[in-house]
Amino acid sequence: MDKDLLQEKFAHILDTEILSEISKIGIFKTFKQNDIIIDVNQPLEYIPLILSGDIKILREDQNGNELLIYFLEAGETCAMSLTCCLGTPKSKIRAVAEKDSSLIMVPVENMKNWFHNNVSWREFILQSYQIRFDEMLNTIDNIAFMKMDERLYNYLKSKAMLNGSENINIKHQDIAEDLHTSRVVISRVLKQLENENKIKLSRSKIEIL
Template identity: 75%
Template sequence: MIKDLLQQKFAATLDDNLISEISEKGIFKTFKQNEIIIDINEPLNFIPLLLSGDIKILREDNEGNELLIYFLEAGDTCTMSLTCCLGTTKSKIRAVAEKDSSLVLIPVQNMQTWFHNNESWRNFILQSYQIRFDEMLEAIDSLAFMKMDERLYKYLKNKVMLNDTKTIHIKHQDIAEDLNTSRVVVSRLLKQLENESKIKLGRNKIVVI
């Protein structure tokens, strides 16, 4: 079963022998929506390969406020956890299941061995670094150069792309926590976006037009 899931999501990037080895040595885990997968300051002995679902990667300031950095989709890995594993440091991020998700956890020693011995794994890791780096630059640009209403609309459009549906089931408070702002601000800006005919608001749901 795990091997079939790996082939579905990673056959285009990882060779068959490596997929077989991952299915043997990796640990299959499932997480419910909103369950924490990796927490800040947690020692990391594995890296995750996401088979199904979505994961959001968050940073936290000294006051405990969270900020969304990027999302992971099926077929992705978290390069920030890779960096912590390679440096044998504690996690600097929090990974939370955006929806029910399944993963294969790869022990760090295997990850390091494959990086040196397997070209497809090495290419996959380097490409993942580039993708996540670009996403972090985009997150920094949003914080530095975009107004909150623009950040909010971009957030909603990313949710639409991630879930492949124009209807998003989410509370205003959850959006506020992801964007590190207040629920009142989010509610006001959502109403503004509705008045601009960009979205349609419902009870705990938003339709992006």
């Protein structure tokens, strides 16, 4: 089943030689919702390839507060963990399972060798960097230039796209932690968005209109 998912999610960009090697040396792992996959300051010996589920990537400040950087879906990897592998032995990010997820963990040594020796792997890594770089720029723009109602609405639309549904089951406190603000602020802005007919609120559920 895991090998089938590997083929399904990565065959469009990785060649059969690399997929075969990943199947042999990779470690298949499953995580429940809210499990920490990679933590801040954790030694990085593997990079994750996501087979199913969604992962959120967070940064942590000196006071332990978290800021959402971007989401990852099946068929993707984390550019932040790639960068850490190449430059430092410890992680600078926290990766948390947004929902039940399965991954295959690839040893760092292989990642480096493949980058120089395999065109499809190199293109995959460079493409991953570009996509994540654009998303980080978008996150910076949101923080620097957007008002909270715009940030929150963009966040909700991203969650809906990941879930494949206009209905989002989430607590106000969880949103507040992702957007690095307070639950009171989130509740107020959600009500504002509802008054603007952009969303509909119900208990622990938000519908994008």
